[in-house]
Amino acid sequence: MxxxxxxxxxxxxxxxxxxxxxxxxxxxxxxxxxxxxxxxxxxxxxxxxxxxxxxxxxxxxxxxxxxxxxxxxxxxxxxxxxxxxxxxxxxxxxxxxxxxxxxxxxxxxxxxxxxxxxxxxxxxxxxxxxxxxxxxxxxxxxxxxxxxxMSLSLRALQEKMPTGVFDVELAKAALPQVLLALDFLHGVANIDVHAGNLLVGISDxxxxxxxxxxxxxxxxxxxxxxDELTIHDSQLLMAGHGPLYLCDFGEARIGDEHKGVAMPIQHRAPEILLDVDWDWAIDMWSVGLLAWNLLEPKPLFTIYDADNKELNEAHHLVNRSC
CATH class of the missing domain: 3.30.200.20 (Phosphorylase Kinase; domain 1)
Incomplete structure (x- = not known):
């Protein structure tokens, strides 16, 4: 070593x-x-x-x-x-x-x-x-x-639900915690707010x-x-029901004015698709998508054609205007 x-x-x-x-x-x-x-x-x-x-x-x-x-x-x-x-x-x-x-x-x-x-x-x-x-x-x-x-992510927990979605009351308990986290971040855009990056804290x-x-x-x-490389199987760390934590700031941005591509394709806010300036407020778009995805078995937006950026973004804009 x-x-x-x-x-x-x-x-x-x-x-x-x-x-x-x-x-x-x-x-x-x-x-x-x-x-x-x-x-x-x-x-x-x-x-x-x-x-x-x-x-x-x-x-x-x-x-x-x-x-x-x-x-x-x-x-x-x-x-x-x-x-x-x-x-x-x-x-x-x-x-x-x-x-x-x-x-x-x-x-x-x-x-x-x-x-x-x-x-x-x-x-x-x-x-x-x-x-x-x-x-x-x-x-x-x-x-x-x-x-x-941390324990499991909201996404991992949702996948374990028999219906594939959360109860309304559970979703209502989760979203205010996300909003508190984003309010704390005012001036910093996480740009990757989704159920996979929200982890449950460990209560014990x-x-x-x-x-x-x-x-x-x-x-x-x-x-x-x-001899040098062993690939281990990941283990699920299920450890109680603590508060939610926003994690993974690998793509985050500091400041009030940004331009260019950001966010996972299926989560992109209108500002990103239209190639206009954007700021930390795009995280609120992600909160809206999060609310939908916690309560519905299918995502509101999907990737239609990952190999054709123009066609994919056109589909997204059409859906957003409906």
Whole structure:
């Protein structure tokens, strides 16, 4: 394992008075081995290249401090891992970015948000960063965010509903929390507000210890690609019913005037489609779509032709004017 580089921001939590914990020894056998011919997790991304993702593995200690306990998920720009902070004796989530990014915008945005009014109620609905550092992988440098652990996203919860939609009362409870978060962000456009980026907070931290114990006694499935690369199966972290948190500020913008393409295709506000100036208010368009998508089994807008931008945007504008 390559040695980490120095951190470029310090943790906001106070140092533990207790000595650092020793790493746990996780099982090296007894788990399901996934057939090497089957694509799993990030391998299913259309652009997947094993050289761009950091090859984290369960049991590994990252940055001389964070022991990987379980894989929580993956996306186009990062993988996320539940880790035990051996210094502060608590659990955190590491978001390890691909090495293609010369700079991770989310680091700047989250640092900027930390300067905002700490008394604003909406701050309690933003997933703030605790720390950030860089690590060297086999094929380049990866930026890492240290974040509070969260439970499932609203999208994941909705997919578990028998009807595929939320009860009206649940949706009515969720939307005011989103609005509080956006009010706190005034002057910052998240531009990616949707059910997949709204995570449920953890109401009982003891669940995280049970989650770690489960990996020790019933280790999760994995695919051994090579001696250096193991792809772990992501685990669902279902841990109670805390408040909602707006997450993922990788595409966010600071300021009152912007121009150009933004937002996922099917979520784009009229300003984006018409190529006019836009600002943080486009997030309110996303709230409207969110309300629809929480209560209806089919999205209000879909991608009609991903290979034809002009035709796709024409369809969107037609639907918006009906």
């Amino acid at each position: 390559a040695a980490p580089t120095r951190a470029y921001s310090s943790s906001s939590s106070s140092p533990s008075q207790r000595p650092p914990l020793l790493p746990r020894k996780f099982p090296s056998s007894g788990f399901e081995i996934i057939d090497p011919s089957i694509k799993v997790e990030e391998e299913n991304l259309p652009f997947y290249d094993p050289k761009i993702f950091y090859p984290a593995r369960i049991g590994q200690v990252i940055h001389d401090r964070y022991q990987v306990v379980a894989k929580l998920g993956y996306g186009t720009t990062a993988t996320t891992w539940l880790c035990h902070d051996l210094v502060h004796h608590h659990y955190v989530t590491l978001k390890i970015h691909v090495n293609l990014l010369p700079h991770v915008r989310e680091v700047d945005i989250l640092r900027y948000l930390k300067t905002f009014d700490s008394e604003h109620e909406g701050r309690n609905h933003i997933r703030m960063v605790d720390d950030a550092f860089r690590i060297e992988g086999p094929h380049g440098t990866h930026e890492v965010l240290v974040l509070p652990p 931290d003891s669940y995280l210890e049970h989650f770690a114990e489960a990996e020790l006694t019933r280790p999760s499935a994995r695919k051994q690609v090579s």
